[in-house]
Every structure is written in C-alpha cells, then in structure tokens.
Amino acid sequence: xxxxxxxxWFEDARFGMFVHWGVYSLIGRGEWVRSNERLSVEDxxxxxxxxxxxxxxxxxxxxxxxxxxxxxxxxxxxHHDGYCLFDxxxxxxxxxxxxxxxFVREMADACHRHGMKFGLYYSLIDWHHPDYPHYGDRxxxxxxDPAWKGYDHNFxxxxxxxxxxxxxxxxxxxxxxxxxxxxxxxxxxxxxxQAEELVQMIRTLQPGIVLNNRLEASGEGFGSLVxxxxxxxxxxxxxxxxxxxxxxIVDCNGKHVPWEACITMNxxxxxxxxxxxxxxxxxxxxxxxxxxxxxxNMILNIGPDGDGNxxxxxxxxxxxxxxxxxxxxxxxxxxxxxxxxxxxxGRITAKENIVYYHVLEGMxxxxxxxxxxxxxxxxxTVLKTDREIPVSDTWITGNYPDIVFADMGEDPCLPDTxxxxxxxxxxx
Ligand code: GLC
Numbered sequence: 001x002x003x004x005x006x007x008x009w010f011e012d013a014r015f016g017m018f019v020h021w022g023v024y025s026l027i028g029r030g031e032w033v034r035s036n037e038r039l040s041v042e043d044x045x046x047x048x049x050x051x052x053x054x055x056x057x058x059x060x061x062x063x064x065x066x067x068x069x070x071x072x073x074x075x076x077x078x079h080h081d082g083y084c085l086f087d088x089x090x091x092x093x094x095x096x097x098x099x100x101x102x103f104v105r106e107m108a109d110a111c112h113r114h115g116m117k118f119g120l121y122y123s124l125i126d127w128h129h130p131d132y133p134h135y136g137d138r139x140x141x142x143x144x145d146p147a148w149k150g151y152d153h154n155f156x157x158x159x160x161x162x163x164x165x166x167x168x169x170x171x172x173x174x175x176x177x178x179x180x181x182x183x184x185x186x187x188x189x190x191x192x193x194q195a196e197e198l199v200q201m202i203r204t205l206q207p208g209i210v211l212n213n214r215l216e217a218s219g220e221g222f223g224s225l226v227x228x229x230x231x232x233x234x235x236x237x238x239x240x241x242x243x244x245x246x247x248x249i250v251d252c253n254g255k256h257v258p259w260e261a262c263i264t265m266n267x268x269x270x271x272x273x274x275x276x277x278x279x280x281x282x283x284x285x286x287x288x289x290x291x292x293x294x295x296x297n298m299i300l301n302i303g304p305d306g307d308g309n310x311x312x313x314x315x316x317x318x319x320x321x322x323x324x325x326x327x328x329x330x331x332x333x334x335x336x337x338x339x340x341x342x343x344x345x346g347r348i349t350a351k352e353n354i355v356y357y358h359v360l361e362g363m364x365x366x367x368x369x370x371x372x373x374x375x376x377x378x379x380x381t382v383l384k385t386d387r388e389i390p391v392s393d394t395w396i397t398g399n400y401p402d403i404v405f406a407d408m409g410e411d412p413c414l415p416d417t418x419x420x421x422x423x424x425x426x427x428x
Contacts (some may be wrong), residue, residue, distance in 0.1 A: 007210055007236050007237065007258050009071075009117065009177070009210075010072070010117075010178070010210045010236070010237065010258065010260075010297065011258055011295075011297070011336070012071075012333065012334045013071035013072050013117065013297065013333070014071070014288070014291070014292050014297050014298070014332050014333055014334075014335065015068075015069055015070050015071060015288055015297065015298055015299075015300070015332060015333070016065075016070050016071065016072040016073065016074060016117075016119070016260070016297065016298075016299040016300070017061070017064075017065040017068070017070040017072070017073045017074070017299065017300060017301075017302065018073075018074050018121070018262060018269070018299045018300065018301035018302070019061060019073060019074065019075045019076060019107075019301070019302055019303075019304070020076050020079070020121075020269040020270045020271075020301055020302075020303045021056075021075075021076055021085070021103075021270070021271070021303065021304045021308070022051075022076055022078075022079050022081060022083055022085060022270065023044070023047050023048050023051045023081060023083045023306075024047075024079065024081055024270045024271075025270055025271040025303065025304060025305055025306045026047050026050060026051050026305075026306030027047055027306075028271055028272060028273035028274075028305065028306065029272055029273075029274075030268040030269065030270045030271075030272045030275075031079050031080065031081070031268070031269050031270030031303075032080070032270075033270075034080075034081055034127055034141040035080070035127065035139050035140065035141045035143075037141075038141050038142070038144075038145070039141055040141065040142065040145075041127075041128055044081065048083060048093075048098060049098065050306075051083075051095075051098065051099060051306060052098075052099045053099065053101075053304075053306065053307050053308035054307060054308070055307040055308040055309045056101070056103065056106075056304065056307070056308025057308065058103070058106040058107045058109070058110035058111075059110050059113075060310070061073070061107070061110070061302070061304075061310070062107075062110040062111055062113075062114050062116050063114070064302075064310070064315065064318050064319075065116065065318075066114055066116060067318070067319070067322040067325075068318045068319075068321045068322045068325060069321065069322065069325030069329045069332065069333070070116075070300070071116070071117055071333070072116065072117035072118070072119050072177060072178060072299075073107070073111055073116055073117070073118065073119060074119035074120065074121050074178060074180045074299060075103075075104065075107045075118075075119070075120055075121065076120075076121045076123075077104050077120045077121060077122050077169055078122055078123050078126075078165065079121070079123050079270070080123045080125045080126070080127050080139075081127055081128060082123075082126040082127055082128025082129055082132075083095075083128065084165070085102075085103040085104055086102055086103065086104035086105070086168070086169065086172075086173075087102040087104075087105070087172075088165055088168050089164075089168070090161055090164050090165050090168070091161075093128055104120065104169070104173055105173060108173040108174055108176075112174060112175070117177040117178065118173075118174075118175065118176055118177050118178075119176070119177055119178030119179065119180060119210075120169055120176060120178070120179055120180065121180040121182060122165070122166060122169065122179065122180070122181055122182070123181075123182050123183075124162065124181055124182065124183065124184070124188075124193055124214075124215070125139070125182070125183070125188075126158065126161075126162065127140055127141050129158050129161060130153070131153045131154045131155055131157045131158035131161075132153065132155070132158050133153055133155065133188075134148040134151060134153070135148035135149045135150070135151065136149075138185055138186055139185070159193070159194050162193075163194065163197070163198055163201065166179075166198060166201070166202065167201055167205070170201070170202055170205035170206045170209075171205055175206070175208070176206050176209055177208070177209065177210065178209065178210045178211075178212075179202060179206075179209055179210075179211050179212070180212050180214075180239075181211070181212060181214050181215055181235075182212075182214050182218075183214040183217075183218035184214055184215060184216055184217055184218050184221075185218055189215070189216050189217070190215060190216045190233055193215055195215040195216065195233035196232060196233060198215070198233075199211065199215065199232055199233050200232075210236045210237065211235040211236050211237075212235045212236070212237055212238075212239045212260070213225050213234060213235035213236075213237065213238050213239055214235070214239060215233045215235060216231075216233055216234065216235075217235075217238075217239075218241075222238045222240075222249065222257075223235070223238070225237075225238050225251065225257050226238060226249060226250075226251045226252065226257055227251070227252060228251045228252040228253050228255075236258060237257075237258040237259055237260050237297075238257055238258070238259040238260075239259070239260055239262060240259060240260075240261050240262075241261075241262050242262070242263060242264065243261065244261050244287060244290055244291055244294070244296075244298075245259065245261070245294065245296070247294065248294030248295050248296055248337065249296065256295055258295075258296075258297075259295075259296045259297070260296060260297035260298065260299050261287075261291050261296060261297070261298050261299070262299045262301065263279075263284075263287065263298060263299070263300055263301065264300075264301045264303075265278050265279055265284070265300065265301060265302065265303075265311075265313070265314050265317055266278045266279070266313075268303060269301055269303060270303050271303040271304060271305045271306065271311070272303070273305070276313070278313040278314070278317060279317075280317075281316075281317045281320030281321050281324075281418070282320075282417060282418035282419075284300060284317065284321060285321060285324050285418045285419055286347075286358075286360060286418065286419055288300075288321075288332060289331070289332065289346075289347050289349065289358050289419055290347055292332050292335050292336065292337070292347075292349045293337045293338075293342070293347040293348055293349050293358070294337050295336050295337045302314045302318075324416065324418055324419065327383055327384040327416075328383045328384060328416070328419065328421045330356075330383070330423075331349050331356035331358065331383060331421045331423070332349065334351050335349040335350060335351045335356065336349065336350060336351065337349065337350075338350045338355065338371065340355075340370060340371030341370050341371060342370075343357065343368065343370045345359050345360060345361045345362075345363050345367065346358040346359050346360040346361070346419070347360070348370075348371070353425060353426050353427075353428050354423060354424065354425055354426070355369075355371075355372065355424045355426055356383075356421050356422070356423055356424070357369055357406070357421070357422040357424060358419045358420075358421055359414060359419070359420040359421070359422060360419055360420075361414075362408075362412055362413070362414050363408075365392075365396050365397060365405065366392035366396070366397055366405030366406060366407050366408065367405060367406040367408060367422060368400075368403050368404070368405055369403075369404045369405065369406055369422070369424060370403070372404050372424065372426065373402075373404060374391060374404040375427070376404075376426045376427050377391055377404055377424060377425075377426060377427075378424075378425040378426060378427050379424070379425040380406050380422055380423070380424050380425075381422070381423045381425075382415055382420065382421075382422060382423075383420075383421040383422070383423050384415045384416050384420065384421065385415050389406055389407055389408060389409065389422075390406075390407045391404055391405065391406065391407065392404075392405035392406065392407040393407075394407075406422055406424075
C-alpha cells in the first residue's frame with residue numbers, strides 16, 4: 001500500500017493558511033511571550049481571564065482563505081502556552097471554560113461547510129502543565145527559575161494528558177485532514193513523546209490524515225523522511241520554517257520528499273502589535289510559485305489579535321493574492337516542478353501537458369521558453385488576459401534556432417507586475 005497516497009490532496013493543494021491565535025494574541029508580543037519574558041503561569045493568568053474575543057469569526061477566516069486560493073487551513077488548537085482553544089475534558093485551561101467558545105469546533109464547522117481541508121496545529125510542548133519539564137529545559141519560561149530546581153515532574157502523567165487531548169481532537173471534530181505537531185528539540189523527540197503510540201492512535205482515528213515531521217524534528221532538522229529510512233513517526237511532509245529550501249527537498253537517494261514552507265506575513269506567528277514588516281503580496285505570490293516550482297507547498301500565516309480581528313495588512317495581502325489567484329491560480333494548484341533549467345526571468349511549473357512559464361521580468365526580443373522545442377508548442381496563452389500569443393518567428397530570434405520564444409507583442413510592460421504566467425500547451 002502506498003502509505004503516501006493520502007498526500008495527493010496535500011501536494012495538489014500547494015497553498016494553505018496557518019492561523020496562530022490564542023491568549024498570547026491579547027498581549028501582542030508574539031506566541032513566545034511567556035518564554036521570552038519568563039512569564040509564570042500566575043503572570044499569564046490575568047490575560048487568560050481577559051481573553052474574551054468577541055470579533056473572532058471562523059467564517060471570515062475560511063472565506064478569506066478560500067478567495068486567496070488556499071486549499072487548507074491549519075488552526076492552533078493549543079500552542080506552547082498550554083491554553084486549549086477546544087473543549088477538552090482533560091483540563092479547564094481552555095476556551096470553552098473561560099469564554100464559552102470551542103473555537104476548534106467553530107473552525108472545523110466552517111472548513112467543512114466550505115469544503116476547505118481542515119488542519120490543526122497542536123503543540124507537543126506545554127508550559128502550563130506541572131509535569132512538563134521546567135528548570136533546565138531549553139525553552140520553558142521557568143527554565144532558570146530556581147524555585148523549580150529539583151521539582152519532581154511525572155512526565156508520564158503529562159504524556160497521558162497530551163495523548164488524551166490528541167485523541168479528543170481526532171475524535172470530536174469530524175474529519176481532520178492534517179495534524180501539524182510542534183516541535184521536537186534536544187532529547188524531547190520521537191519516543192520521548194511516545195510517538196509510535198501517538199501516531200498509531202492518530203492514523204486509526206483519522207485514516208486519511210496528513211502528518212508533519214515534527215514528532216522527531218523541527219524547523220531546523222528534517223528527520224528520517226530525508227535520511228532515506230522513514231519510520232512510522234517520520235510524518236508525511238517536511239516543514240522548513242521561514243525559508244524556502246534553495247533546491248527543494250529530496251532524501252539522501254535524491255528521491256522527492258513532500259515539503260511545506262511555513263511562512264509568516266510579518267515576522268511573527270502570533271499577533272505582534274509592533275511588527276509592521278509585512279511582506280508585499282507580489283513577493284508572497286512569487287515565493288509561492290517558487291515553492292511549487294521546487295515541488296513544495298507554502299503555508300502562509302495570519303495572526304489575529306486578542307479580540308479575533310485579522311490585522312488589516314493581512315487582509316489586504318490576502319485580497320491581492322486572491323486577485324492574482326483568480327486569473328492565474330491554475331499555474332499553482334495541482335502543479336509541480338519540471339526539472340527544466342530555471343529561466344533567468346522567472347520560474348516554471350507544470351501539470352499534465354501544460355507548462356507554465358512565470359515571467360517576473362520583461363525580456364527584450366521575446367520570452368525564451370527554456371526546455372521546449374518549437375515543434376512541441378501547441379498553443380501559448382497569457383493566463384491573466386486569456387490572450388493567445390504566437391511563437392516568435394522573426395529575424396531577431398532566428399539567430400537562436402534551438403530556442404523557442406513567445407512573442408509578447410509591442411507593449412514592453414508585462415500584463416501582471418507580480419507574475420505574468422504563460423500557459424504553454426505542449427505536444428507530448
Ligand atoms: C516554531 C515556533 C512556534 C510556531 C511554529 C510554526 O515551532 O516555536 O511558535 O508555532 O514554529 O511553524
């Protein structure tokens with residue numbers, strides 16, 4: 001049985017939305033605020049009680065994602081702070097108890113209504129649970145608090161708690177298409193999490209689910225998916241973080257490995273009120289195309305604020321991406337790289353008998369369709385305008401008989417400043 005068969009929808013989707021949201025969003029200094037500022041559970045409690053988000057709308061989020069051509073959403077069910085955005089029987093440290101909302105339910109229902117693939121982010125790490133390592137841990141908020149030195153944690157109690165929460169998430173919300181577990185570090189990986197047992201349960205409850213690789217890896221390490229000897233806890237895709245792998249990702253035998261670059265719009269996952277360094281929409285469109293041209297996905301993050309409002313900069317970016325997707329999304333969805341030499345003006349993606357040339361800068365004398373021969377070209381269309389354009393057949397390109405050029409006509413300006421896509425139907 002091809003154990004990777006579940007990944008077809010994932011690799012066809014190519015583009016997803018990450019949603020990082022929780023009590024930390026109320027503080028507005030990112031999701032690591034407790035660790036960065038050494039906030040204790042007691043320091044954090046006032047924010048837990050003040051977290052009463054009236055503006056959160058799963059429907060709005062899913063609609064924005066759908067319009068932007070995103071085919072799956074990954075929503076934070078629980079981040080490192082341990083606060084659960086779902087109704088769990090394991091603890092009262094959760095949104096149904098404090099603010100009467102099961103936000104995972106709301107997101108699941110909205111995704112299922114829209115036919116949007118539904119994914120959950122779940123932190124393996126828990127800075128609230130008393131049996132998670134504190135003093136001496138690499139990242140815990142109380143890692144250097146002498147009051148916790150020598151504290152007798154019962155880590156197996158924490159594992160029972162964590163596994164039970166994952167069981168609830170895989171049992172109570174209908175189909176879960178993707179589980180984004182996060183993350184392994186130092187000796188906190190694989191069997192420290194009792195990963196075999198956890199994955200067995202997850203895949204039993206959700207047979208079609210797609211898992212990431214962070215039960216044994218994290219943003220910096222890729223784990224056994226690339227070492228050529230995948231295990232049952234390898235996951236189904238590799239998760240490079242805040243970077244697009246220069247050459248895509250293959251295993252030690254050069255075999256393709258599904259991967260997804262997780263990228264923030266500014267520089268924070270969770271809402272950060274002073275971070276206004278948002279990446280321009282045209283850059284994000286080009287980066288998405290770059291991922292696809294390297295056989296990968298891109299998941300793009302939004303971080304709603306403490307009331308549940310999506311930052312206006314993020315909404316504007318998503319709407320600009322939506323406009324491009326509307327006319328050129330077919331050059332992303334269901335597409336992959338080609339192994340052809342990257343053209344100096346852009347990128348190449350493809351599916352079936354179609355090759356998409358992504359023209360990011362204008363060329364003088366025509367657009368060289370690298371990798372193709374003239375006799376292969378059946379039809380060339382500018383995706384945005386649906387205008388058919390000819391193969392260049394003038395003395396200017398006659399000096400390059402081995403190269404086929406698309407004739408863009410007299411106007412030197414490209415129809416789309418972000419990415420003008422030439423759809424080339426080829427004769428196989
Ligand atoms: C890292 C960060 C975590 C974030 C995740 C998203 O693991 O620690 O805060 O949720 O990346 O990829």
